[in-house]
């Protein structure tokens with residue numbers, strides 16, 4: 001649904017997006033993760049035909065960027081970084097304008113449908129200026145999907161939302177995903193990316209890694225097993241480290257944290273070894289590394 | 303066409319909530335209609351004969367000699383001075399509308415989602431132009447209409463009336479007015495795109511009135527004498543300037559330029 005090839009954009013001497021090559025399949029929710037200034041918004045602007053790439057190519061919704069821009073604009077929806085509502089006009093009027101610009105066949109019904117879905121129907125007659133940040137954000141999300149776009153670009157949809165509103169938006173995105181929409185989701189919120197996205201691209205000017213959230217975790221840290229013992233000391237850790245399948249071992253308080261390639265195969269052997277060393281094993285568990293660790297490691301290295 | 307209409311109605315819904323804009327579209331043209339009417343009324347009661355006819359430039363007197371008495375000629379001359387005010391409306395109204403329209407888009411950052419829609423920049427520019435030009439032209443015509451009706455009530459003399467509403471003025475109101483408003487609209491769109499404060503944008507855009515003021519004072523001082531030929535010449539010149547302005551506006555009105563430079 002989206003395919004880019006060496007997509008690059010510079011502003012004068014600053015390279016904001018450097019040779020981005022990426023593929024997002026139809027119906028996929030793709031998380032685009034990156035720190036401030038990484039070039040996420042610039043990427044979205046290129047892919048929605050708002051600004052032209054300096055070099056490289058891209059296909060969006062089956063159309064070639066730079067050749068079929070007006071078709072691309074018709075096929076995609078975008079939640080811009082800033083909601084950009086007409087403050088003096090009512091929520092409903094704001095959406096009506098866009099329904100007409102997108103040539104939505106039954107504008108009134110669509111406007112009502114999405115105002116209701118996002119919980120804004122009661123406030124439809126109020127000027128957008130009277131809306132809270134979060135309500136404006138939800139209104140902007142409604143605006144992005146009015147014309148039922150096949151590809152949806154969401155630039156930080158839950159930035160500035162409280163947990164409850166963020167939950168509404170997450171549910172909404174999950175609904176779109178079930179409906180088979182392709183979603184390109186820019187976010188800083190790793191938890192959000194972890195829960196909503198099929199695949200994640202970690203990006204900082206260049207694409208640093210792409211994979212499913214689960215694989216990103218193991219790829220970067222291996223799998224970790226924690227043994228809770230009655231005692232654990234550096235000597236024990238050093239002894240365990242001698243075993244060929246142990247990549248790393250650390251003693252932390254009464255715990256032994258081990259990096260293993262294949263815990264299912266090697267755990268029994270480890271248990272036997274530890275018992276032989278005269279320690280009591282109270283509990284064995286897997287340590288799940290958060291996506292945040294992966295992200296921080298990647299971004300720091302870049 | 304539908305998209306242009308959408309833009310126009312959206313612009314009006316936004317911009318006419320602003321008192322400054324409303325004032326410029328309603329009260330200013332009314333004032334400009336009232337001033338010459340007031341002059342007519344004042345001269346009628348005091349009697350034109352008592353005024354110093356010597357202050358009327360010779361060029362004008364010879365120009366309006368056809369069957370008019372010197373007093374009548376003076377009346378026509380004096381009111382004609384004020385009629386240039388009607389040309390101010392098509393200049394000022396668009397400045398207000400365009401300045402507030404662009405400033406509004408900038409502060410709410412509403413141009414990005416707008417530009418992400420399938421609307422072409424030509425349609426958007428046309429919408430913004432028409433949103434400013436239509437009220438300007440209507441206000442001009444309305445104020446002229448009010449003046450015309452008022453003058454008919456105040457002046458019984460048919461010769462003075464036909465001298466007042468001569469072809470020159472029809473050219474001015476029907477042709478030069480709209481051309482001026484196109485010029486003013488695109489000029490202030492360009493200025494506003496560069497300046498953030500709508501009031502500053504307005505003041506800068508008001509420079510567009512200078513040539514008209516020069517004409518106004520030139521006429522009062524007797525250096526310039528307006529006539530139909532000059533008006534037609536003016537219309538032709540404006541047509542060329544308008545074409546240039548629209549061309550420049552189109553150059554400036556690119557998605558990318560708007561997004562990356564209109565800050």
Ligand SMILES: Nc1ncnc2c1ncn2[C@@H]1O[C@H](COP(=O)(O)OP(=O)(O)OP(=O)(O)O)[C@@H](O)[C@H]1O
Pocket residue numbers: 011014015016034035036037038039040041042043081561562563
């Ligand atoms: N119009 C522009 N002119 C000049 N530089 C720009 C422009 N737009 C973006 N940049 C630069 O490009 C880089 C990427 O910006 P971008 O807005 O794409 O980042 P981002 O990943 O969206 O960041 P954030 O998470 O803060 O939204 C930044 O260094 C920014 O300063």
Ligand SMILES: [Mg+2]
Pocket residue numbers: 040041042081155
């Ligand atoms: Mg951004």
